[in-house]
Amino acid sequence: xxxxxxxxxxxxxxxxxxxxxxxxxxxxxxxxxxxxxxxxxxxxxxxxxxxxxxxxxxxxxxxxxxxxxxxxxxxxxxxxxxxxxxxxxxxxxxxxxxxxxxxxxxxxxxxxxxxxx
Numbered sequence: 001x002x003x004x005x006x007x008x009x010x011x012x013x014x015x016x017x018x019x020x021x022x023x024x025x026x027x028x029x030x031x032x033x034x035x036x037x038x039x040x041x042x043x044x045x046x047x048x049x050x051x052x053x054x055x056x057x058x059x060x061x062x063x064x065x066x067x068x069x070x071x072x073x074x075x076x077x078x079x080x081x082x083x084x085x086x087x088x089x090x091x092x093x094x095x096x097x098x099x100x101x102x103x104x105x106x107x108x109x110x111x112x113x114x115x116x117x
Contacts, residue, residue, distance in 0.1 A: 005110060009047025012103055016040035019096065032093070035063075039100045046107045053111035060104030063097040070094040 020036035023029045042059060045051035071094040072087045078095075080088055 006047045006049075009043050009107075013040050013043040013047060016043055016100070032096075035097070035100070039063075039103070042104065042107065046111070051107070051111070053108045056104040056111070057108035060101045060108060063101035063104065067094045067097040067101060070097065 016036045016039040020033045020040065023032040023036065026032055038059070042051060042056055046056065070090050072090040074087060075091050076084065076087050078088060078092055
C-alpha cells in the first residue's frame with residue numbers, strides 16, 4: 001500500500017510541475033508558478049516520506065481559502081468561448097487552488113492516519 005501512495009505523490013509532483021510550466025503566459029505568472037512549484041515540492045516530499053502532516057494541511061487550508069476568495073460569482077466555465085475572459089480566468093485559477101487543496105488534504109489525512117493523530 002505504501003507504494004501506491006508513493007506513486008500518487010510522484011504523479012502529483014509531475015502534474016503540479018506541469019501546472020507551473022504552463023503558467024508562463026499568464027498575466028500574473030510569478031504567483032501561479034510559485035503556487036504550483038510549492039505544491040509540487042510538497043508532493044515530492046510526500047512521495048519521499050519527508051513531510052509532516054501539518055505542512056500539507058496548512059497549504060490545503062490556504063488554497064481552499066484562495067478558492068473561495070477567487071471563485072467568480074458568475075462562473076461561466078473554463079473555455080474562453082464560454083464567457084468573459086476575466087471570469088473564465090478566475091474560474092480556472094480558483095479550481096486550480098481547489099485541486100491543490102484536495103490533494104493536500106489527502107496527503108495530510110494519510111500522514112496523520114499513519115501517525116495515528
